[in-house]
Amino acid sequence: MIHRYKLIVEYDGTPFFGWQRQEGVSTVQQRLEEAVLPLTKTLVTVHGAGRTDKGVHALGQVAHFDTERALDPFRIQECMNAYLIDVPISILSVGEVDGAFNARFSAIERSYTYIIVNRRAKLGLDENRAWRVIKDIDIQLMKSAASLLVGCHDFSAFRAAGCQANSPIKTLNSVEIERVNDKIFIKVAAKSFLYHQVRNIVGSLVKVGIREWHVNKFREIFESRDRNLAAPTAPACGLYFSSVKYS
Amino acid sequence: MIHRYKLIVEYDGTPFFGWQRQEGVSTVQQRLEEAVLPLTKTLVTVHGAGRTDKGVHALGQVAHFDTERALDPFRIQECMNAYLIDVPISILSVGEVDGAFNARFSAIERSYTYIIVNRRAKLGLDENRAWRVIKDIDIQLMKSAASLLVGCHDFSAFRAAGCQANSPIKTLNSVEIERVNDKIFIKVAAKSFLYHQVRNIVGSLVKVGIREWHVNKFREIFESRDRNLAAPTAPACGLYFSSVKYS
Numbered sequence: 001m002i003h004r005y006k007l008i009v010e011y012d013g014t015p016f017f018g019w020q021r022q023e024g025v026s027t028v029q030q031r032l033e034e035a036v037l038p039l040t041k042t043l044v045t046v047h048g049a050g051r052t053d054k055g056v057h058a059l060g061q062v063a064h065f066d067t068e069r070a071l072d073p074f075r076i077q078e079c080m081n082a083y084l085i086d087v088p089i090s091i092l093s094v095g096e097v098d099g100a101f102n103a104r105f106s107a108i109e110r111s112y113t114y115i116i117v118n119r120r121a122k123l124g125l126d127e128n129r130a131w132r133v134i135k136d137i138d139i140q141l142m143k144s145a146a147s148l149l150v151g152c153h154d155f156s157a158f159r160a161a162g163c164q165a166n167s168p169i170k171t172l173n174s175v176e177i178e179r180v181n182d183k184i185f186i187k188v189a190a191k192s193f194l195y196h197q198v199r200n201i202v203g204s205l206v207k208v209g210i211r212e213w214h215v216n217k218f219r220e221i222f223e224s225r226d227r228n229l230a231a232p233t234a235p236a237c238g239l240y241f242s243s244v245k246y247s
Numbered sequence: 248m249i250h251r252y253k254l255i256v257e258y259d260g261t262p263f264f265g266w267q268r269q270e271g272v273s274t275v276q277q278r279l280e281e282a283v284l285p286l287t288k289t290l291v292t293v294h295g296a297g298r299t300d301k302g303v304h305a306l307g308q309v310a311h312f313d314t315e316r317a318l319d320p321f322r323i324q325e326c327m328n329a330y331l332i333d334v335p336i337s338i339l340s341v342g343e344v345d346g347a348f349n350a351r352f353s354a355i356e357r358s359y360t361y362i363i364v365n366r367r368a369k370l371g372l373d374e375n376r377a378w379r380v381i382k383d384i385d386i387q388l389m390k391s392a393a394s395l396l397v398g399c400h401d402f403s404a405f406r407a408a409g410c411q412a413n414s415p416i417k418t419l420n421s422v423e424i425e426r427v428n429d430k431i432f433i434k435v436a437a438k439s440f441l442y443h444q445v446r447n448i449v450g451s452l453v454k455v456g457i458r459e460w461h462v463n464k465f466r467e468i469f470e471s472r473d474r475n476l477a478a479p480t481a482p483a484c485g486l487y488f489s490s491v492k493y494s
Contacts, residue, residue, distance in 0.1 A: 009371075010372060011371050011372070012371055012372045012374075057372060077367075077368065081368060081369045084369070085369070088370075088371050088372065088374055089371055090368045090369045090370060090371035091368060092366070092368045093368075119339070120324075121257075121328055121337045121338060121340075122331070122332070124256075124257035124259055124335050124336055124337035125258070125335065125376075127259070127335055129372075
């Protein structure tokens with residue numbers, strides 16, 4: 001009999017070459033697969049809800065793996081966290097789930113938070129954890145632009161080359177933008193995203209926030225579906241994969 | 248003529264042996280003095296509002312230094328931040344101040360924030376930036392205990408050996424405790440603090456929060472003025488020197 005376990009995982013993405021296992025470099029997926037090996041005894045694949053890029057963080061990545069061994073979820077969490085003692089990955093929870101559950105395909109909503117520090121001075125505590133934008137950002141302008149994105153649209157203007165999705169049509173459920181002192185938090189939620197979609201959206205929203213682009217220009221670029229017209233991709237270090245909802 | 252400049256400084260305390268310059272180790276004060284040397288041409292002392300311990304962070308440490316050179320404050324900030332590029336210290340602002348201003352002695356209130364992560368799982372993103380407390384904390388109980396501390400009291404029970412203050416009598420202006428998901432923020436403000444006072448208070452408040460001590464026991468220990476009865480000092484990594492007020 002096969003047992004399937006669901007993990008909720010937090011990590012600082014800085015020292016990893018992203019989520020996905022790759023030859024010769026340290027990745028989050030590889031670390032998790034190694035951390036569970038003492039329990040499963042055979043190498044298992046840990047399937048994530050989303051493949052975060054190099055430098056991207058997670059507050060609530062979700063993953064699952066299968067094993068023929070009946071394991072106590074609490075023991076899985078304790079053993080994995082003990083194994084991960086020297087790396088900035090933490091298993092926040094473990095539960096046994098039905099074989100129909102799939103961390104990636106059962107997800108009904110994924111949420112990301114992007115953090116900007118809006119100031120001239122270099123980052124001290126937030127180095128590698130936020131994008132520093134020097135020019136003053138007006139978040140009311142960003143909110144006006146962001147409101148155009150909510151709903152079902154063709155997001156080709158914010159789609160990276162190399163995106164493997166079949167279609168550029170996605171439904172953005174919400175965008176929330178909040179400022180706390182010099183930090184700006186941009187929270188987005190959708191069932192799924194195109195490759196680099198969040199970081200590309202943030203890059204263009206910042207152009208509006210710093211008044212380099214009028215909201216109408218943002219709208220024209222979005223409607224043009226031309227990635228070449230949109231702003232550069234915002235840095236990976238500001239992005240946090242925050243949570244995943246399942247039905 | 249002597250010019251005095253005031254700095255507001257942010258730092259991640261993890262890689263430093265605290266604020267104060269010491270032979271053979273890297274400290275925040277030493278890094279700042281080295282960073283300003285290309286401008287002042289002679290070594291100056293950078294005087295801080297508070298001497299943070301090894302591993303303690305700052306969001307708004309205040310410091311001043313004197314020089315015979317008339318310098319542009321913006322240029323001081325830019326040059327120091329350029330010099331500090333590889334260390335997690337940032338100069339948030341620089342201004343010229345009157346010779347009567349002293350970062351340490353002119354302060355009328357210092358604020359610290361202590362961050363606890365209240366969960367079983369190891370820290371991922373917050374390693375070295377918070378104290379993980381595994382047992383469930385009831386912040387209402389902590390608030391009841393904390394309210395006993397506000398005002399002018401003999402804080403001997405929370406005073407570290409080696410404290411150089413003349414008197415154990417201090418006036419705590421406020422203690423605020425707030426929970427956001429698994430994080431607990433304890434904010435304290437006073438004109439000045441005894442050595443390890445904040446970390447010793449936090450250690451004992453946690454005893455109350457996890458129901459190991461009744462609030463009455465906390466009160467008895469506080470009133471006993473006996474450091475040996477109070478809880479161990481909370482770890483340095485959870486402490487942030489957040490701001491200083493001047494008249």
